[in-house]
Amino acid sequence: MNVLECEGLVKAFDDLVAVDDVGFHIAAGETYGLLGPNGAGKTTSISMIAGILESDSGSVTVGGTEITTRTTEGKRQIGYVPQDIAIYPDLSARENLRFFGKLYGIPKARLDERIDEVLAVIGLTDRGDDRTEEYSGGMRRRLNIGIGLLHEPMLLILDEPTVGVDPQSRNSILEGVEELGRTGTAVLYTTHYMEEAERLCDRVAIIDGGKIRAEGTRRELVELVGQLDTINLGVVGSARRLAEALASVTELESVIATEGSVEILVEGASGLLPRVLEIAQQSDVGVSGVEVIEPNLESVFLHLTGKALRD
Amino acid sequence: MKALAITWVNVKRLVRDPSTIFFVFIFPMLLILVLGASFGGGFQPQVAVLDEGGGPFAQELVDEMAGSEDFDTISYDDRGALLEDVERGVANMGVVVPADYDERLQSGAVAQVEFVGRLDQSVVQYRATIEAIVADQSAVFRAARLVEAQGLAGFDDAVASAQLATTSTARTVVVRESTGESVFGEDLGQFDLGAPANLILFVFLTSLAGSAALINTRRLGVSRRMVSTPTSIGQILLGETGGRFSIAMIQGLFIMVGAAVAFQVRWGNLAASSVLLILLALVGAGAGMLMGAIFDNDEQAGSMGVFIGLGLAALGGCMVPLEIFPDTMVKIAHITPHAWALDGFAELIRRGGTIGDILVEIVVLAAFGVALLTLGTWRLRAKLTH
Amino acid sequence: MRAAFVIAGKDLSQRIRDRSAILLGLVAPLGLAFIFSAIIPDTTASFDVSLAYVDQDGGEISSGFISGVLPDIEADELATVEPYTDLDTAMVDVESGTTHALYVFPDGFTDGVLAGDGGSVRLVGNVDHSISTQIADAILSGYLAEIDAVGISVDAAMRSGAQDPTALVAAAAQSPDAVVLVDTEAASRELDATTFFSAGMAVFFLFFTVQFGVSSLLEERFYGTLPRLLGAPISRWSILGGKATSSFILGLTSMVVLAVATTLLIGAEWGNPAGVAILMISGVLAAIGIMAVVAVVSKTPEQAANWQSIVAVLLGLLGGTFFPLSQAPPALAFFSKLTPHAWFLQGLGDLSAGDGLSVVVIPALAMLTFFVVTVAIAVLAGRGRVLAP
Structure with missing residues (x-):
């Protein structure tokens, strides 16, 4: 069953159509990525999904309940982590958590326990009683996410949670999201980092100019573009001899030998790689390294929109 | 630099x-x-004045008060409003000339003028000023009544000659001087x-x-x-x-x-x-x-x-x-x-x-x-x- | 409803940590009321008038005043009277202000008056004691008016054909007053200085206190927590309700604390507690409404704070919180009534006259009108904007 279903979302600000007919669905345990550059309509879309922003048209249901700005109970199923750090600087982490916990109606007995759990997960157990204005940027970022997890939502919406985060914190955030997926939480993740979408998301929607340009698993998206994989072989011995031997394989689109390496273009590298290596062995050419480069979402994005993902 | x-x-x-x-x-x-x-312009006490009768004698008293340099007068035509403004301090004190003022003076009775003041305001000094004005008016009618009592003239004529007398009689005068160094100065803007x-x-x-x-x-x-x-x-x-x-x-x-x-x-x-x-x-x-x-x-x-x-x-x-x-x-x-x-x-x-x-x-x-x-x-x- | 209280509770705990709110809500008004009560002289204390006289005349009219009138004045504790024999010594004392006003009866005064030539009495007043001098003047004038009244009576009779002035003098002196001044005591609806400044400062700073609560909505946007509140399973009204509740509690608490503190510390008399409570509640509501309008039309917390201080100071000045405007020119008095401050102070003043609770109805209604109108404006102006993420 789908945790989130949304369709036909439209939002215009004056003359600017920020979101134009956006729709998708996320199943339990699935991590869904909205990949697009700044200004693509990601935040506007999830604001409507989270019931923060009134949509011009379209519908959102989470766990079977329709979500609008007037919904109250239904929003319990949603955990929302805004892109900007949204915590009270003059309150401690524990107080921030307690406040939002109460707003989500977590029973008092459970709340204390749950706050401790979340503090442990985000690594702030020791600093939980300090005012958050004394925190480092990474600590605030983690608390920002922690508040969204507090009430154990069935859908967690993360809006570019790694922007401006140091590499170490970033990695721990990504690991956390992967863990959530395993526990059955549906995750809606927006980002303009291709690597994050590739690493985390089971399915990705490519959004630009307020429209979803393509959607699917990474594989499906790449195939949509129809680009070839690249196999780079590091070679000990004669690269030229290997190249000549490989010419017999008709599935290989092109084989280029350079000093110490052979570059092969192929459709579906994984399927042909064993044969390539077998030929290398037969040709008595030593292989020192194998690198398979599949076309990435970056190139998919470039292909679909004609522009680069990063601004 | x-x-x-x-x-x-x-x-x-x-x-x-x-x-x-x-x-x-x-x-x-x-x-x-x-x-x-x-x-600005210095403190000038405000006297609320209500003339209930509107007769000529009452008018004279009101005019005398309006002419005073010691205070400003504000006219009222409602007793409640006068009382309220005195209570609120819009006016520092009030004077009510009752409706029967003229009638009493004509009939030879004692006319009363009401002084409306608050206990918590230092109005003693202004009361004395108003009392002096009332005394001036009283003097006219005392004289007129004396003339009438002596059988020298009827009331109206007696009042007329008493009024003449107030202007012609040599009066006692208070010559006012001030001395010392003024804190606020004499002619501040x-x-x-x-x-x-x-x-x-x-x-x-x-x-x-x-x-x-x-x-x-x-x-x-x-x-x-x-x-x-x-x-x-x-x-x-x-x-x-x-x-x-x-x-x-x-x-x-x-x-x-x-x-x-x-x-x-x-x-x-x-x-x-x-x-x-x-x-x-x-x-x-x-x-x-x-x-x-x-x-x-x-x-x-x-x-x-x-x-x-x-x-x-x-x-x-x-x-x-x-x-x-x-x-x-x-x-x-x-x-x-x-x-x-x-x-x-x-x-x-x-x-x-x-x-x-x-x-x-x-x-x-x-x-x-x-x-x-x-x-x-x-x-x-x-x-x-x- | 529950969510509104959760939000109000969070806001209040934030405000309590924010020293600015405590400073403007409690310390500043209390401190200023304290300073004012110390520097304003107690007007209800007895007013000192020191009079003196030099009698160079020694006639019956001067002594009639000195021994007939002045002793009564002293007995009534209206003034102290000091006799001088030497004019120069007396003049020195008036000039220095030791004596406020000096009567000088010149030689031959009585004789001149009795001869029908009139006469003059010098009244020398110290410039800085104009009120004492006025009192001195009024006492003397009253006495001389009586003397003159006799003269006028005699003169009028002579004009009408009387023959014997001496007999007339006796008759004239006996004749009763024709007009007398009778006293009507008015109650006071003005606050004493200490209460005035306590209440004035309290209502002036109330607007700053309430501002912290109202502007916290802009702060939520600034912190980025507003989208979080919007995403929470609570109704949108409970967010506004929470802000209003915390503003109300902040404002009312500061007013109550100030009323109690000024009563205990500097002897302010706020009056009937029930009436004061009604005025305070409606005053706090009016302040919330006005500050809400400013907050709604502002874009950033900083801009709101700027404009809110401007509005608070302007209304405070016009509302007569710094100095009473009871005798202001009519135009100013009219503008004054366009502030809740003026109504609050008027309500307290009326209450102090002790006429019961009904006197607070109109001031309270006036302030509630401010509340209703400003809230309506805030809702209309903020529709679709205030709770946009």
């Missing part, structure tokens, strides 16, 4: 702040206007009294509230950046001091010139009042520097500045005149620079003094300025380099 650049940035930031326009330029003028309109107090209040208020900008500069790290440039700490401190001083001077000059132009306020001897203003601005700059160095939170410093600014102004005689302070409070008031500056301006404006007459005030203000500036720059230096 680098210090000048820092000063200039300070002034620019002040002028760009939207609330500055109101608090530095509009509000002081408004305050002088409201104060002048409400209290409507706005003269409030303007110096406002000048002093606002120079300090603006300086203290302006310290928030200094803290803001430190918080934003601009100060550290300044220190990192090849500019000596001395130059930075001088520039910041110059900034505080310029802002205080802008405020002071605006009020001085503005009040002189808009409300014809006289500031007395130009050289002497300029010296006072400059010293005042220095003291303000010093206080602002000190605040800016002590506080680390600009919002708190802003609120604190308003509170200290208003508190010192009240204590120093800028809200309630020092002249009516109890004696011990006058002494306490002089721990503030405000009171000394007020004394200085009083000497210049009310008694036409010159620099020579305000030497003590100049020395004290200069001492305040030096002390505060030294303390302020010392604390700020410590904050900038640690």
Whole structure:
């Protein structure tokens, strides 16, 4: 069953159509990525999904309940982590958590326990009683996410949670999201980092100019573009001899030998790689390294929109 | 010169702040206007007058009261309104001439005039003034009744000759003189009294509230950046001091010139009042520097500045005149620079003094300025380099 | 409803930590009221009038005043009277202000009056004691008016054909007053100085206190927590309700604390507690409404704070919180009524007259009108904007 279903979302600000007919669905345990550059309509879309922003048209249901700005109970199923750090600087982490916990109606007995759990997960157990204005940027970022997890939502919406985060914190955030997926939480993740979408998301929607340009698993998206994989072989011995031997394989689109390496273009590298290596062995050419480069979402994005993902 | 650049940035930031326009330029003028309109022109007690009968004798009494120079009269035609306004202090006291005033006088009875006063207001002195006017009227009818009683004329003729007698009889006269040195001066303009107090209040208020900008500069790290440039700490401190001083001077000059132009306020001897203003601005700059160095939170410093600014102004005689302070409070008031500056301006404006007459005030203000500036720059230096 | 209280509770705990709110809500008004009460002289204390006289005349009219009128004045404790024999000594004392006013009866005064030539009495007053001098003047004038009345009576009779002035003098002196002044005591609806400044400062700073609560909505946007609140399973009204509740509690608490503190510390008399409570509640509501309008039309917390201080100071000045405007010119008095401050102070003043609770109805209604109108404006102006993420 789908945790989130949304369709036909439209939002215009004056003359600017920020979101134009956006729709998708996320199943339990699935991590869904909205990949697009700044200004693509990601935040506007999830604001409507989270019931923060009134949509011009379209519908959102989470766990079977329709979500609008007037919904109250239904929003319990949603955990929302805004892109900007949204915590009270003059309150401690524990107080921030307690406040939002109460707003989500977590029973008092459970709340204390749950706050401790979340503090442990985000690594702030020791600093939980300090005012958050004394925190480092990474600590605030983690608390920002922690508040969204507090009430154990069935859908967690993360809006570019790694922007401006140091590499170490970033990695721990990504690991956390992967863990959530395993526990059955549906995750809606927006980002303009291709690597994050590739690493985390089971399915990705490519959004630009307020429209979803393509959607699917990474594989499906790449195939949509129809680009070839690249196999780079590091070679000990004669690269030229290997190249000549490989010419017999008709599935290989092109084989280029350079000093110490052979570059092969192929459709579906994984399927042909064993044969390539077998030929290398037969040709008595030593292989020192194998690198398979599949076309990435970056190139998919470039292909679909004609522009680069990063601004 | 680098210090000048820092000063200039300070002034620019002040002028760009939207609330500055109101608090530095509009509000002081408004305050002088409201104060002048409400209290200027000296205190003249207001007497509410109600003539219930409207007869000719009553009219004469009312006219006599209206002609008095000791108070102003306000006419009422409703007893309830008169009573309410006396109770609220809109009028200091009231006089009601009853409906039967004329009738009683004609019939030979004793006519009563009602004096409406409050126990909590010192109206004793005004009651006596009104009583004297009533006595004058009484004298006319006493004379008329005597004439009538002696069988010399009928009532109307008797009144006529009594009225003639009041003008022709040689009267006893009170020759009034005054002596001594007037505290408030003889011919102050409507706005003269409030303007110096406002000048002093606002120079300090603006300086203290302006310290928030200094803290803001430190918080934003601009100060550290300044220190990192090849500019000596001395130059930075001088520039910041110059900034505080310029802002205080802008405020002071605006009020001085503005009040002189808009409300014809006289500031007395130009050289002497300029010296006072400059010293005042220095003291303000010093206080602002000190605040800016002590506080680390600009919002708190802003609120604190308003509170200290208003508190010192009240204590120093800028809200309630020092002249009516109890004696011990006058002494306490002089721990503030405000009171000394007020004394200085009083000497210049009310008694036409010159620099020579305000030497003590100049020395004290200069001492305040030096002390505060030294303390302020010392604390700020410590904050900038640690 | 529950969510509104959770939000209000969070706001309040934030405000309590924010020293600015405590400073402007409690310390500043209390401190200023304290300073004012110290520097305002107690007007209800007995008014000192020191009079003196030099009698160079020694006739019956001067002594009639000195031994007939002045002793009564002293007995009534209206003034102290000091006799002088030497004019120069007396003049020195008036000039220095030791004596406020001096009567000088010149030689031959009585004789001149009795001869029908009139006469003059000098009254020398110290310039800084004009009220004492006025009192002195009024006492003397009253006495001389009686003397003159006799003269006028005799003169009038002679004009009408009477023959014997001496007999008339006796008759005239016996004749009773034709007009007398009788007293009607009015109650006071003005606050004494201490209460006035306590209440004035309290209502003036109330607007700053309430501002912290109202502007916290802009702060939520600034902190980025507003979208979080919007995403929470609570109704949008409970967010506004929470803000209003915390503003109300902040404002009312500061007013109550100030009323109690000024009553205990400097002897302010706020009056009937029920009436004061009604006025305070409606005053706090009016303040919330006005500050809400300013907050709604502002874009940033900083801009709101700027404009809110401007509005608070302007209304405070017009509302007569710094100095009473009871005798202001009519135009100013009219503008004054356009502030809740003026109504609050008027309500307290009426209450102080002790006529019961009904007197607070109109001031309270006036302030509630401010509340209703400003809230309506805030809702209209903020529709679709205030709760946009």
